[in-house]
Amino acid sequence: MNRELQPLLDEWARELGVPGASVGILHDGEVSVLTTGVSSVDTGLPVEPGTLFMIGSTSKTFTAAAVLALVEDGLLDLDEPVVKYLPDLKLADPAARDVITTRHLLTHSAGFLGDVDMDTGWGSDALAAATARYDELPQVFGVGEVFSYSNSGFLLAGRVAEAVSGLAFEDLVRERLLEPLDMTDSWFLPWDVLTRPHAVGHVLRDGKSEVEHDVGLTRSANPGGGLWSTAADQLRWAKFLLTGQAKGAPPLSDATRKLLWTPQRKAAYPIEEVGLSWLITRFGDAEVIRHGGNVSNLQRSEFVTVPAENLAVTVLTNGIGGGALGPKVVDWCLENVAGLPAIEAKPVVPTDPEEYAGLFPTGDLGFEFTVRDGGLWARMVATDDSFEMPPAAEVVFVAEDVVARAGDTRQPLARFLRDEDGAVSAVEFGLRTALRDRSRRTA
Template identity: 70%
Template sequence: MPKASQELQVLLDQWAAEAAVPGAVVGVLHGGEESVLATGVSNVDTALPVDGDTLFMIGSTSKTFTAAVVLALAEDGLLALDKPIVEYLPDLRLADPLARKTITVRHLLTHSAGFLGDVDIDTGWGTGALAAAVEQFDVLPQVFPAGAVFSYSNTGFMLAGRVAEVVADTPFEDLVRARLLEPLGMDDSMFLPWEVLTRRHAVGHTVREGLPAVAHTVGLSRAAGPAGGLWSSVRDQLSWARFFLTGQANGTPPISDSTRAALWRPQRRAALGFEEVGLSWLRTRHGDAELVRHGGNVSNLQVSEFVTLPSEEFAVTVLTNSAGGSELGPKVVDWCLENLVGLPPVESQPTLPRSPERLAHYAGRYETGELACEFTVRDGSLWARMVLGENLADSPPAFEVAFVGEDVVARAADTRRPGTRFLRDEQGQVVMAEFGGRTALRRQLTRSS
């Protein structure tokens, strides 16, 4: 094992323990060579070690597969990115009649369709689950006009997956397997739990009082597959990275080089913590270096990172099986970028003082469907807490934030990267906030925090 890998292995063991992550696997592609490191177990009850072939849920990195299969169908002439999707789904019902007429596939793939994006619609595990979920989209409020605002949208990718399976006349999971996974030799990637059960796989864990415990649930429904349902191994994730960085495939590439490049090409400005969005792929920076990335979080049970630096043909992916992966993954990514690629560390940003009276202007609950971020003033400081619905028990603890820009905050304990940008209306009132790629509307808190 190279010295750098030995150093990272020690850190991986340490960081996973500190973050209460039972098992984690890291894959690195650099200079054409692949490295895989693993720590811990797939299940705290069975204590089976994880390795490079263990399947994890990759969560929202699944969206990059959805976008790629949609563009493969576009290459076939079966759909066009800028045609209204109602041309492919004439029975589609949406809450807003104008949006129904104007939303395009491109809107879906760039998180700008405007209807509510963070909703889980459980329609069972039959082959019609995705179709049944889309039939309920008329209950989703049209929060923004189509094309007006970037706001990360799981439901948008569910609808994109439905368009794909309709024009191809093939169930979504079968379509992705035939058009992408098989041509790339990704035999350890699949959507359906009964396929996963026959393989070595990690289960998700909840963390209570610092200790992980097995969560006896998958964490999402079949209908959410196009948005986040793929299981994969770190070795398969490196195959996905290699294809997008170099075009290398075992056989005939599933999409052309021009289409592959189009998936990463910037399409529009994104919401914090991203800068731009391509067709599903998200673009950020590490200092001056331009990253193309994704990653995912399945109900805080399995968390992943997938980060590439195209200029260096570099990629790193981190798969974990507890909410602590949100802490572990970025540490691994930063270490790899700084110690393997040689990028300078991202520096902390100076903080700006704010009076308690001014902090009160930002207090409130900023909602985007079932996900919300609550800001409260405590002892002269602003505190934030991410909340999934009203389930505070499974929500991470609140944390103090500090201003690093006029209306921009970061975690007070780590100001290297801003986490939330507040948005004002024409009268100067704070009415929205960008966080986690979402653009969320402000509500007043209705209970004591």
């Protein structure tokens, strides 16, 4: 397997402009780690198996597991209102404040704005200071009404965990999960990372990768995406989730471990269901439980498991091109390691693109659809231009109100939603449910 994948990994990374990457594969108990490229184009140091990368939003799966450890302790109930544990919590909608539960937070269904960066420094009170400002977040949807990926929801879940445990969030995750699983190469805080081999994030400028002198996140975002780790450590996490095996006493019971992956509600495109943090979809007939991360397009990652095939794949990268490299590696592993058949392309459905053009914001992020030469183009944008985003890509309709990338129609990309009058009113894109900005139309 390594002999076949290594040259492909090297080639794909060069083609996609990814400075460096680390790939971990766990299959039937056997572990493989492959690396390519450099941790920084400034230093030229090669990526090694022990190089730390930011895993981004896969950190949410550790947040959910830490919360469930507290549930097992009897300190927390997923279905009690959050205000029971945070009585000083303020939200923009008082009615929502009274009913939002930790389960809502872990299933991206609390309804308040989910993509907002709150820089509250690097002190131990950073998370408390950020969530103290949650009355600034508009209540976009009713509580439990829709799934819309929410970083701010996971920050609040992390703050709940701090409050009931009496520990800083990072210490809680280390004591309850990282240490029992022998994940000795996983860290949250930059002063722990800087003394160890680590990858730095890169941006593309004029087609050339350059080091971006920014971590991309602040401390308050740790429950949503702040963990640094290695491919080998991520496979230790995968092994525990797949089998329950740990070096010492397992940090969670089998029942609780399985609950993490148990579907809780329908999700948003391109994912079908959500567990407690985990995203559940299918590759052909096989159930796939996954996550992944994007730290301001500086470091991108994938984490995919196929329980029926005893397979887990993690891909860690330090550039925006990792958003394409990760799926290529994962698809190769699903087809060549697990033996799952390739997904066939879906037929293109002729559709007038004009009614879909517009901006669909979700806070600091948004989805922009434009019409070019009679075709529809899609792009995720940073609404405040705070970081570089990939260029627009042409999309085509593969079903009613459903689009996929024009160059690869195998997997749907987004689904448009309509109001009671039949007008396009929202879009499910990038796991978010984003309402249309009626004040602006892009054509």
